[in-house]
Amino acid sequence: MDQSQQVKEQIKKKLIEGDRPWIISKAEQALRTEPRHITDERAAMSEGGPHDYYSNGDYWWPNPDTPDGLPYVQRDGESNPDNFNAHRLVLREMRTHVAHLAAAYAVTGEEKYAARAARWLKEFFLDEETRMNPHLLYAQAIPGICSGRGIGVIDTLHLIDVPQAVYALQGSAEWTEELTNGLKRWFADYLHWMCTHTYGIDEMNATNNHSVCWFVQASVFARFTGNEERLAFCRDRYKHVLLPGQMAPDGSFPRELARTKPYGYSIFVLDNMATLCHTLSVPGDDLWTFELADGRGIRKGFDYLYPYLTDKSSWPYPPDIEHFAGWPARISGLLFAGIGLGRPEYIRLFESLERDPQDTEVRRNIAVRQPVLWI
Known part of the structure; x- marks a missing residue:
């Protein structure tokens, strides 16, 4: 075992020791919960069928100037509580319990624990009566405008925990090769859809956090399904498109700062950039140390944001229009960066933050529920 692996093992051991009661408590709760599926919740406005995931765009509201409220109008940063969110919640519940x-x-x-996780996964992804179809044709639909959009691909960001869970479950007597192969087929099909459908391509080419999240999903799913060509593509785009296109010379992300929730979005995009570096780095191609000619890289991103994570009162921009009080919370990016950049203060901050935030929007914007599965 090389020195870097020894460090990871030490950090993992410490993380397990600190989180063990919480992990077991959450798993016991999962044992008492019956698996749910998107087929349990019918979306009345969806143009798809019962196996097709559906959601509405967050910031879209009924039109006050028309009798039927159509077409919906946008209010950036203000989530409409009456939108259809049931499939989102079911997907995230599945991911959380499995993790x-x-x-x-x-x-x-x-x-x-392995037996119940296997049941959740089998019913959600593979069983004919309850499975989710591997596409997002109807995600983030806007009533009166479109039946689905490319930015809907961000709704499945939480699925990145599923392959990590599968790796952990491989040694169980309750796990089968048939289940592994079935899940790999599902994720291979979904990755293919992400890479070939107009919606997926649009999301890949977005110029803000949406493209970062597309690449996080693509890299995790490609690694799970053994798609080395797609992994190489993700590494190349991180270096030549995402960094130069989205990070400013000071390490900030201007497109996120321009939003009505600049603090939360800045945390969100950096967290997912760190997940990309953690997932895609290989011997001879370490994205943690990669920098553009002007010094932009993941290290610069953390240099910029870290002071505002330790002291939110120093944040130089207006507070977020919603959910400002819920940040910062425990994001896995701090743990990954602490390991990848050799910055123990990031790990200490990670350990000090709330691991189970109750603000629903903050929870939705934390992609990794169980970091111990990732080390």
Whole structure:
């Protein structure tokens, strides 16, 4: 074992020791919860079928100037609580319970956790009566305007925890090769859709956090399905498109700062950039140390944001229009960067932050629920 791996193992051991009661408590809660599926919730306005994921754009509201409220109008940064969110919540609930169960199995070896995780995954992705179809044709639809959009691809960001859970569950007697192969087929099909459908291509080419999240998903799903060509593509785009196109010379992300929630969006995009570096770095191609000619790189991004994570009162921009009080919370990017950049203060900050925030918007913007599965 080389020195860097030894450091990771030490950090993982410490993380498990600190989080063990929480991990087991969450897994026990998952054992008491019956699996849910998107087929349990019918979206009345969806143009798809019961197996097709559906959601509405967050910041779109009924038109006050028309009798039927159509077409919806945008209010940036203000989430409409009456939009259809049931499929989002079911997907995130599945991811969260599976992550907790897999983490509990990893730290205890108890088969009951693996068995329930296998059941959740089989029913959500593979069983004919309850499976979700591997596409997002109807995500972030806007009533009166469109049945779905490319930016809907961000709705599946939470699925990146699923392959990590599968890796942890491989040694269980409750796990089968058939289940592994079925999940790999589902994610290969979904990755293919992301890379070939107009919606997926539009999201890949976005110029803000949406493209970053597209590449996070593509890289995790490509690694899970053994798609080396797609992994190489993601590494190249990180270096030659995402960094030069989105990061300013001081390490900030101007397009996120221009939003009505600049603090939350800045945390969100950097967190996902760190996940990209963690996922895509390989011997001989370390994205943690990669820099553009002018010094822009992931290190510069953390140099910029870290002071505002330790002291939010120093944030030089207006407070977010919503959910400002909920940030900062425990994001895995701090843990990954602490390891990748050799910055123990990032790990200490990670450990000090709330690991289970109650603000629903903050929870939705944290992609990794169980960091112990990622180390």
